[in-house]
Amino acid sequence: MAIIISGKDLAKSKKMKMAEEVKDFAHQYSRVPHLAVILVGEDPGSVSYVRGKEKACIEIGIQNTTIKKPDTIEEEELLTIITLLNEDASVDGILVQLPLPSHIHSERIIQAIRKDKDVDGFHRDNVAALYLKQPGIVSCTPKGILEMLDSISYELEGKRACVIGRSKIVGMPVAKLLLDQNATVTIVHSKTKHIEQVTKEADVVIAAVGKPRFVRADMIKEGAVVIDVGVNRDPLTNKLCGDVDFDQVVSKVSYISKVPGGVGPMTISCLMENTIECFLKHMEEEHD
Ligand code: GUN
Secondary structure, eight states: OOEEEOHHHHHHHHHHHHHHHHHHHHHHHSSOOEEEEEEESOOHHHHHHHHHHHHHHHHHTOEEEEEEEOTTOOHHHHHHHHHHHHHOTTOOEEEEOSOOOTTSOHHHHHHHSOGGGBTTSOSHHHHHHHHHTOSOOOOHHHHHHHHHHHHTTOOOTTOEEEEEOOOTTTHHHHHHHHHHTTOEEEEEOTTOSOHHHHHTTOSEEEEOSOOTTOBOGGGSOTTOEEEEOOOEEOTTTOOEEOSBOHHHHTTTOSEEEOSSSSHHHHHHHHHHHHHHHHHHHHHHHHHO
16 A cells, blocks of 8 residues: 655645744844745635645745735836845745736746845756756745655656646646656647656656646556646535545555655645745845
8 A cells, every 4th residue: 555645744744844943043134034925816725725835925924925916906017016025135935826817928027026135046047057956946846745755765767757737837847857867758738649658657656737637547557656746626516635646556556655744744844845945045136
């Protein structure tokens, strides 16, 4: 029977450690890290993510400002808010919750965030740093996934990894991080023929496709490690479900993560970590 990799438990212990660190910062620097989150509109998924981020900030002692705007906001106004946050020395991290309404150019908004406040790791300089193996901010979900694999001391070197999905936010960067650990990585996507032939060869499968229960047991090799990044609504029950048919797959694999309680909490704890990283960099610069 598979062992469940609990992102929830891992994130909890990470958050406890960070809370201790932040207490020390308050003494050492007379201020704590500060994360600003911009939420446009009322998409239920986005509202729930932002609430999760606020809760984590409270637990750790990170200062949080959430700016809520209606989905009719003009791009220029959003850019003005980002400029103000960029210039505000009391703000360490800026996150614009995605997706944005279709009349707004998301890329223009994301790239307007100062790279040293880009806690999502979406700025082109941070993306470039990842691909060039240089220091930079690594985006939260891919970072969290690698930490989940590390938590089971999984040796990636020489293993076959299959990433399902090629998004800029998850598929592409997680593939690069797996490659950096010397795994042999294949990315499959909507245009791949016979996806199951590739997934069946994989020792590690990262499912980031955004389709409820897309990964079935017959697509997975016996004893594989499966990480489920999906956050979907079950079309029948409307309950939260992943990209993996957990009930089918669990009896076949060695390790598996669940939805909810898997990658989601790790993404949030990595966001908190990135906020602390930006804060420490700002403190260093202040004291130079
Ligand atoms: N929406 C879904 N995932 C993410 C994420 O990682 N960052 C942001 N900013 N928005 C998201």
